[in-house]
Amino acid sequence: MPMRQPVAAQFYAGDCKAQIETYLRDFTPPDEPRRVVAGIVPHAGWFFSGETAAKVFATIQAKEMPSTFILLGAVHSPGVWKNSVYYTGRWETPFGPLEVDSAVAARLINQLPELVTGDHRAHANEHSIEVQTPMIKYLFPDARIVPIAVPPGRDAAKLGDAIGKMIHEGWFNAVVIASTDLTHYGDNYAFSPVGNGRHAYEWMVENDKRIIELAMKLKAEEVLTEAASHRNACGAGAMAAAVAAARAMDAGRGHLVQYTTSYDVYPTGEFDMAVGYAGIVF
Numbered sequence: 001m002p003m004r005q006p007v008a009a010q011f012y013a014g015d016c017k018a019q020i021e022t023y024l025r026d027f028t029p030p031d032e033p034r035r036v037v038a039g040i041v042p043h044a045g046w047f048f049s050g051e052t053a054a055k056v057f058a059t060i061q062a063k064e065m066p067s068t069f070i071l072l073g074a075v076h077s078p079g080v081w082k083n084s085v086y087y088t089g090r091w092e093t094p095f096g097p098l099e100v101d102s103a104v105a106a107r108l109i110n111q112l113p114e115l116v117t118g119d120h121r122a123h124a125n126e127h128s129i130e131v132q133t134p135m136i137k138y139l140f141p142d143a144r145i146v147p148i149a150v151p152p153g154r155d156a157a158k159l160g161d162a163i164g165k166m167i168h169e170g171w172f173n174a175v176v177i178a179s180t181d182l183t184h185y186g187d188n189y190a191f192s193p194v195g196n197g198r199h200a201y202e203w204m205v206e207n208d209k210r211i212i213e214l215a216m217k218l219k220a221e222e223v224l225t226e227a228a229s230h231r232n233a234c235g236a237g238a239m240a241a242a243v244a245a246a247r248a249m250d251a252g253r254g255h256l257v258q259y260t261t262s263y264d265v266y267p268t269g270e271f272d273m274a275v276g277y278a279g280i281v282f
Contacts (some may be wrong), residue, residue, distance in 0.1 A: 002089035002120065003097060008127035011045045016094045016134045019046055023054040029062040032255055033281060036060045037167070038176040038246035040215060040239055040254075042277035043074065043128040048196030048262045049181070049277040050135075055257045056279040057135050060175060067145045068101045069136055070163060072242055073129035074181075074235025075122070075151045083159050083237075084122035085109055086147040091130070095137040101144035104172045108146065111166070115159045122149040128179040128235060146174070151225065152237035157220040160241030164248025178242030180235025183209040186273025191231055191247040196272040201263065207232045208259070208276040211239075215280060220244035232276070246282035254280045 039056045042049035087105035090097035109118050123129065129147045136143055141264070150156050160176070167174055185204045187191055194203045207240065211232045214222045220243040227236030246254070256278065263274035 002092045003125065004086070004089060006032050006092055006130060007125055008130050009132045011127055011132055012050070012094070017138065018044060019050060020054055020135060020138055024058050027055055027058060029059040029086045030255055030257065033251065034063065036063055036175060036281045037249040037251055038242045038282040040178045040180065040242055040280040041132060042181050043131045043179045043205040044181055044262065044275060044277065046131070048275070052137055052258045052260060052277045052279040053132065056281055057139050059257055059281050063255050065140060066143060066147060066173065066175040068104055068172065069147045070104070070174045071129045071132060071150065071258060072148050072150045072160070072176065072178045072238035074179055074238050075126065075149050076128065076234070077079060077125055080122045080149050080151055083116045083151070083155060084119035084149040085116050086120050086123045087118040091133050091145065091147070092132045093137040094177070095134060095141070097189050098137050099144045100134050101146050104174060105146045107166070107171060108163070112159070112162050115155055115162060116148065121145055128238070132177065132179060150235070150241050152224060152240070156224060156237035156240045157244040159204040160220060160244030163241070164245035167245070168249045176242050176245040178235065178238040180233050180239045182211065182276030182278060183232045183233065186274050188273055192272070196270055198271060201271040203273070204261070204274060204276065208278065211277050212256060212259065212280070215239060215243050216256065218243055218247040218251065218253060251282040252281045256280055
């Protein structure tokens with residue numbers, strides 16, 4: 001079976017075990033929801049967003065130990081136009097390999113040919129799913145994964161809805177996780193519509209708040225249009241798909257586990273640049 005080697009190990013460099021345990025040292029998982037069917041996590045370097053992602057996975061762990069995670073990833077590389085499944089093999093992590101649930105992957109490819117394709121190449125240089133894999137392997141050592149690259153097209157919400165219905169109808173058991181960061185603010189990202197300073201930071205937080213609220217209210221299709229209009233999710237396709245999946249599994253609403261920005265984690269004088277991160281469970 002093919003072994004996908006890391007391409008973004010610098011995002012989680014160092015002692016991964018110590019980092020995860022530090023992120024979770026004083027964390028108490030929320031009471032709601034009683035059962036987690038889906039979640040949203042960020043995918044920046046762990047220094048900035050690892051704590052937020054770890055708290056989502058720890059919330060899932062406190063309530064159940066899923067056998068499979070369907071990982072919906074942002075697409076940062078050109079040329080990925082269709083939802084693309086990594087359908088067999090393993091992904092290397094610092095804690096050993098994570099096996100792909102090839103049976104679930106095959107069911108998705110066979111049952112949803114109009115929505116997904118089997119394509120390992122779409123994952124070759126993408127980090128958005130990879131940065132989640134060490135946390136999954138550490139906290140859920142026996143779990144398998146189904147990685148799917150999800151571009152922000154019209155099919156994203158349809159894909160999530162179809163996956164959610166298949167889980168709800170008992171085709172397989174899995175938790176759906178989307179990987180996305182939020183607003184990328186600053187000249188480095190060619191996006192600084194209100195300049196610098198405190199008012200710019202507050203504008204960015206409000207920009208993120210809108211799409212977070214849409215996600216928590218299960219408005220998958222509006223997540224896509226919001227992101228397209230306001231540039232507040234780099235993985236809008238993955239985010240919309242996870243929201244649609246949660247809705248199809250009768251989740252009541254989303255619950256915000258943590259919101260932060262890279263500026264909150266590492267402030268550097270006057271605000272002029274940051275990326276937003278949200279951890280949400282459904």
